[in-house]
Amino acid sequence: MSFGPCWDMLVYMTEATDNPIHGARAKARCDALGVPPYSDQKDGLFRPYLGPAHHATLGCIAQWMDEAGMSVEIDAVGNIVGHYAGIPADAPVLLLGSHVDSVRDGGRYDGMLGVMLGIETVAFFHAQGRRFPFAIEVIGFGDEEGSRFSTYMMGSRSAAGLEQEIDDTIRDSEGITLHRALADWGLSVQRFGTARRQNVLAYLEAHIEQAPHLERAARPLGLVRGIASQYRYRVTFTGLADHAGTAMGERRDALAAAAEAIVSIEAVGAAGPDDLVTTVGVLQVENGAPNVVPGQVVMTMDIRAVTPGAREAAAGEIRSMLDALSRKRQVTVQVERIQDLQGALCDETLNRMLGEAIVETTGEEPPLLLSQAGHDAMVMARCAPMSMLFIRCAGGISHNPAESVTVSDVEAAFDTLTRVIEKFGEDR
Ligand SMILES: [Zn+2]
Known part of the structure; x- marks a missing residue:
């Protein structure tokens, strides 16, 4: 499949290339993707799986991944994957990800911020010409929210290699079958097996907190103990x-x-x-x-x-x-x-590294949080050790246009992710 140029984004890329404040750029890109054509809703954000906005959004993400030094593929289920090779070229993979779909009248940061932070992290190391004994992949899952079909987490379930039952009874509100929507993108259920990520060392997801605990504790970042x-x-x-x-x-x-x-x-x-x-x-x-x-x-x-x-x-x-x-x-x-x-507990070793990285970034022990909301990470835990970083979100409000994060908190998340990747490299 091909994607057109991403004109609306050029201004962000040019400004940010001159002044690479990674957290600011990650947030600005989420904001830029919060309006048409990256939304299928005129006023506000709605980015359902395999819709026109999803397609336009992947065009931008592909371009940004390419500029950050990654090779890019759209897998068989519509996830976008950027690959930053390690040394050797067939080194195992550290996977950073979250989802790119959104609910109707959604917020700009739920899911997308984790994908943008992954790209910034790779861009940071790429600018220094640094490679690790593992590859870094950034994945933007296509269907986490189930906002178009009665499916949920189809992107991460395919990436984790889990079996899924899909038939012609699965239709969107306009009667379009999932099979048809996939075919329109040149995708098919028969090929879902090829979307399974291979040789994954660990999965890390940065996501806004969907509760007000961090705000109440006056902390920018939290460490997740487990997902319900x-x-x-x-x-x-x-x-x-x-x-x-x-x-x-x-x-x-x-x-x-x-x-x-x-x-x-x-x-x-x-x-x-x-x-x-x-x-x-x-x-x-x-x-x-x-x-x-x-x-x-x-x-x-x-x-x-x-x-x-x-x-x-x-x-x-x-x-x-x-x-x-x-x-x-x-x-x-x-x-x-x-x-x-099925819920998941975060991996203790990864959490220790992530916790140390948060302390080095913020100077404080992070709150240990439980996630009552579901995330792709709970599915990815079925194929690799998993850990999650929560970012403070105003009022803990999500799935709402009022979703809000600060640049300084996003910058802290970026610093933490780069530190944890360095720690991961030291451990190899
Ligand atoms: Zn989410």
């Missing part, structure tokens, strides 16, 4: 739709059952370890009317935890509670698991 495992369910309560005049003792009210369940689900989350969270985010009353006892209610349930086993224990407890509720209220409760995302 997630279960997501669809829960259907089926009672009996009946006239609102039905006596209280004769009802099989699906909504009242759901209401009792929601409060109990919340209580299970509150009683568990600090990192256990339980959420009912969607509640739908089928054929609801003011004069009808609700006959059927469908809701979602999300359970997350970092502590190994905590998610499974909470799911079991909730299941028992729902069974008891079903008997008590004479309402059928059907529970379908629609997502099972």
Whole structure:
């Protein structure tokens, strides 16, 4: 596939080449990519997987990777990969990455900042003509957010070599199948296997914090201890739709059952370890009317935890509670698991190096954070040791145009990444 020139970006590149303040350039590039044609939304940012904005964005990223001394490829799933060779040429790979897709009305830094910081890190070493006994690859995953199809983390799952079930039922809101969207880019599911990254020593991801802990602690950077495992369910309560005049003792009210369940689900989350969270985010009353006892209610349930086993224990407890509720209220409760995302703990050796690099950069021990949000890093942990660096984000707000980072924090992240790569080189 070919990409046109990236005219809008030339001004950033020229200015920044004369004055290579890497954090500032990384942030400026995220800002430049926050508007059309790098967004499929006129006002604000929406960069769905395999859309026109994604295509335009990869054109710019390819150019920047090339200028930073990397060879560039778009893999079979639409991830962009820049390769900065090590010595020897077939040396194993240190992978730096994050995602380039965004939700609708998204922010400019979620995902993209990690990719831009990876490019800056390579540009820094390339300018000095430095090579390491390992290659550095920068990867921009195409589908992390699941903002176009009902898929999620397809980019990193392919890069990690995980099997994925993809059929023609997977369509976007306009009815375009995933197969069709891939074919429009010259890509196909049959070739996903070739997207598996080979010979990966470690995966490092820099990402904005999607919580306000760093801001509250007045620290620019945090070290991630682990990423929560997630279960997501669809829960259907089926009672009996009946006239609102039905006596209280004769009802099989699906909504009242759901209401009792929601409060109990919340209580299970509150009683568990600090990192256990339980959420009912969607509640739908089928054929609801003011004069009808609700006959059927469908809701979602999300359970997350970092502590190994905590998610499974909470799911079991909730299941028992729902069974008891079903008997008590004479309402059928059907529970379908629609997502099972395995969490990951960051690698201790990598975290020690990253922690030292943060201390050298900021002069302070970094806060150790847990990520309740999912990241590509949790998938990449299945194929290599993984670690994550969190960057302070105003108010901890993300997936929102209000997402905001400071140049000095991004610069600190850049310094930390270059230091950790040097440490990684010393360890070889
Ligand atoms: Zn993200």
